[in-house]
Amino acid sequence: MSLDKLKNRDVSVDDYINIFEDNYPKTSWGQFKQVVKRSFRGELFKGLGIVLNIMREALFKGEMQTVQYPAEKLPIGPRYRAVHKLLALLESGENRCIGCGLCEKICIANCIRMDTKIDxxxxxxxxxxxxxxxxxxxxxxxxxxxxxxAIVHGGRYENASEQRAHFALKEDLLTPIDKLLEQKEYPGFGAVSPDADEKIKKTPLSY
Incomplete structure (x- = not known):
C-alpha cells in the first residue's frame, strides 16, 4: 500500500454500501398495521413459551432460578481472590506470620502496613x-x-462499608482462638497445591 492510500481516510466510496429502505408506512393506519404485524409474529409466542415454562418449573417443581441472597450464596472457585485471611499455627495457636515484611514490600497498591518487635x-x-x-x-x-x-485469600467477599475506618485490621483477619481447632489448610489462592510433595525434587545432602 502506498503512502497516499495509507493517509487517505475517505473509505466511504469503496467499502461502504448505502442501503435505502423506502417501505416505511406513510399513514397512521400503516404504522398500526406494522406494529401489529411485528408484535404477533412467532417470536413473541416463542418467548412467552419460554417464560411460562420457567414459571411452571418454579411453581410446581421447585426449580427456582434465583438465589435467595444473603441466605443462599453462589459457590466461588477455590482460587478466588477475596478478603485476606491470616492463618495460625495449630500446635501453639500463634500467628504463622514471622514478620518478614515481604507482603508489605511487594504490595503494588501500597496498602499493607506492618509493625514488629523482638519478643x-x-x-x-x-x-x-x-x-x-x-x-x-x-x-x-x-x-x-x-x-x-500465613496470609491467604479467604472466601469472604462482602467487604462493603460506609466508613473508611471500617475496613479490615489484623484482628478481623486472624483466626479466632476458639475456632483454631476447626482451621484447615486453606486450599485457596496462595496455598500449597495438593500435589506439592510430588512436584518437589529430592536432592541428596552433601553430608
Whole structure:
C-alpha cells in the first residue's frame, strides 16, 4: 500500500454500501398495521413459551432460578481472590506470620502496613498488621510471596462499608482462638497445591 492510500481516510466510496429502505408506512393506519404485524409474529409466542415454562418449573417443581441472597450464596472457585485471611499455627495457636515484611514490600497498591518487635523468645512478633481494603486491588502478590503461608485469600467477599475506618485490621483477619481447632489448610489462592510433595525434587545432602 502506498503512502497516499495509507493517509487517505475517505473509505466511504469503496467499502461502504448505502442501503435505502423506502417501505416505511406513510399513514397512521400503516404504522398500526406494522406494529401489529411485528408484535404477533412467532417470536413473541416463542418467548412467552419460554417464560411460562420457567414459571411452571418454579411453581410446581421447585426449580427456582434465583438465589435467595444473603441466605443462599453462589459457590466461588477455590482460587478466588477475596478478603485476606491470616492463618495460625495449630500446635501453639500463634500467628504463622514471622514478620518478614515481604507482603508489605511487594504490595503494588501500597496498602499493607506492618509493625514488629523482638519478643522474649527471640522471635519477631507482629504488633500491628493492617490492610487497607479501600486501596487493595486483590492482586494476590502478598499470598504468593509469603514463605510461611500465613496470609491467604479467604472466601469472604462482602467487604462493603460506609466508613473508611471500617475496613479490615489484623484482628478481623486472624483466626479466632476458639475456632483454631476447626482451621484447615486453606486450599485457596496462595496455598500449597495438593500435589506439592510430588512436584518437589529430592536432592541428596552433601553430608
Amino acid at each position: 522474649e523468645n527471640s522471635r519477631k512478633e507482629v504488633l500491628e498488621y493492617s490492610i487497607n481494603m479501600g486501596r487493595c486491588i486483590f492482586c494476590g502478590y502478598c499470598a504468593e510471596v509469603c514463605p510461611e503461608l
